[in-house]
Amino acid sequence: xxxxxxxxxxxxxxxxxxxxxxxGLVCRPDQIEKMNPEFPVMIKSLVLIGGRGKAGGIKKAGxxxxxxxxxGAMLGMNLRGYDVDILMxxxxxxxVGACYVGVTMNPATYNTIIMASASGGVDIETVARDNPDAxxxxxxxxxxxxxxxxxxxxxxxxxxxxLPGGKECKNGIKKVIASVYSTFQxxxxxxxxxxxxxxxxxxxxxxxxxxxxxxxxxxxxKELFTFLGIKGMRHDVSEPTENEKRARAAxxxxxxxxxxxxxxxxxxxxxxxxxxxxxxxxxxxxxxANVGERFFNGKVVPVNFMDSGGGPSRDKVAEMFHLLMxxxxxxxxxxxxxxxxSSCDTYIRGLIQCFRERFKDGRRIIPVYGRMVGTDLxxxxxxxxxAKAETPEELKEMEIIVGNRxxxxxxxxxGVGEAMKRKEA
Numbered sequence: 001x002x003x004x005x006x007x008x009x010x011x012x013x014x015x016x017x018x019x020x021x022x023x024g025l026v027c028r029p030d031q032i033e034k035m036n037p038e039f040p041v042m043i044k045s046l047v048l049i050g051g052r053g054k055a056g057g058i059k060k061a062g063x064x065x066x067x068x069x070x071x072g073a074m075l076g077m078n079l080r081g082y083d084v085d086i087l088m089x090x091x092x093x094x095x096v097g098a099c100y101v102g103v104t105m106n107p108a109t110y111n112t113i114i115m116a117s118a119s120g121g122v123d124i125e126t127v128a129r130d131n132p133d134a135x136x137x138x139x140x141x142x143x144x145x146x147x148x149x150x151x152x153x154x155x156x157x158x159x160x161x162x163l164p165g166g167k168e169c170k171n172g173i174k175k176v177i178a179s180v181y182s183t184f185q186x187x188x189x190x191x192x193x194x195x196x197x198x199x200x201x202x203x204x205x206x207x208x209x210x211x212x213x214x215x216x217x218x219x220x221x222k223e224l225f226t227f228l229g230i231k232g233m234r235h236d237v238s239e240p241t242e243n244e245k246r247a248r249a250a251x252x253x254x255x256x257x258x259x260x261x262x263x264x265x266x267x268x269x270x271x272x273x274x275x276x277x278x279x280x281x282x283x284x285x286x287x288x289a290n291v292g293e294r295f296f297n298g299k300v301v302p303v304n305f306m307d308s309g310g311g312p313s314r315d316k317v318a319e320m321f322h323l324l325m326x327x328x329x330x331x332x333x334x335x336x337x338x339x340x341x342s343s344c345d346t347y348i349r350g351l352i353q354c355f356r357e358r359f360k361d362g363r364r365i366i367p368v369y370g371r372m373v374g375t376d377l378x379x380x381x382x383x384x385x386x387a388k389a390e391t392p393e394e395l396k397e398m399e400i401i402v403g404n405r406x407x408x409x410x411x412x413x414x415g416v417g418e419a420m421k422r423k424e425a
Contacts, residue, residue, distance in 0.1 A: 317350025
């Protein structure tokens with residue numbers, strides 16, 4: 001879960017890291033005057049993406065008139081798919097030099113990594129690629145709660161060697177480095193970074209702030225939510241899509257794999273996935289892509305990750321299929337129920353409920369291909385056969401294989417093949 005910049009700066013300020021003076025948030029240009037800011041100010045769009053400055057989402061203003069003009073132009077703009085409806089205003093600090101400081105975790109070893117570079121204000125990925133010697137990167141195998149003084153000193157010396165103004169505020173830089181690290185550990189962060197950390201005549205100031213919290217540890221930080229005024233969990237990296245919001249409201253995990261508003265390529269087949277669990281969901285994404293590469297010239301695109309969770313209700317199962325049938329880009333749904341904790345009977349009833357409701361309401365129905373095996377399979381088979389006999393027209397786009405005589409990869413291949421034939425007809 002990523003914090004907005006103003007929230008991350010509240011956390012940094014609380015942990016003793018200097019930040020620019022914050023004037024507040026606005027959603028209309030005429031609100032700026034009431035803040036009585038001292039100019040110059042920085043006007044920043046509050047969207048959860050990087051590269052806002054390059055995209056025109058950060059502006060400097062030297063007067064009230066200029067600030068109102070620039071705020072008016074920024075509000076309502078779209079930054080890489082995200083609408084700007086809130087701006088933050090803060091003091092524009094005097095820059096002598098700028099650097100980068102960040103802490104993250106090595107996903108392979110689970111060790112904490114602290115990085116720094118005198119090339120502040122530049123994408124750290126670009127620096128790592130073009131000038132790797134400009135970055136110091138230290139991995140702490142003991143994952144200490146507080147940064148060892150020897151490491152803080154080593155990083156400070158590295159920065160101050162090439163950082164304008166660095167030697168004059170060496171102690172302040174060292175304190176910030178240690179505080180970013182302790183903030184990372186204290187709040188169970190996945191990322192805590194400042195880019196840039198600006199060196200001013202009065203010392204270092206965090207001109208930007210990024211904090212990404214580990215979703216699995218949020219239960220330990222209710223006081224942080226209260227401090228920031230956050231009422232619920234957010235998407236990890238960016239604002240949730242409409243599909244993700246809908247799934248969250250319905251109570252099941254869902255992630256769109258394509259950017260919201262993706263233009264549909266008429267030569268490709270877009271496949272939605274309703275798996276039986278998180279692991280099977282990841283497998284299904286890979287297998288759909290693999291089948292597409294091996295047999296259909298790479299023209300098959302998986303569009304989502306989804307997980308029903310253990311023991312979903314019939315209505316929840318129906319909503320999982322409704323969501324993908326309402327998603328315009330989806331041409332085909334691949335589904336699998338490997339009934340363990342969850343019941344095949346509940347699953348098939350939910351799927352058939354979805355088909356019948358959409359048929360009755362005249363809503364779009366797309367083909368569903370899948371397989372079910374496991375818990376409550378006899379009753380699920382009986383209900384499926386009965387439903388097909390009673391309402392064949394409503395269920396003609398549903399092809400569910402019962403039992404494990406056919407492997408899932410072949411089910412996917414058959415479903416994709418039939419959908420391709422329809423597309424080419």
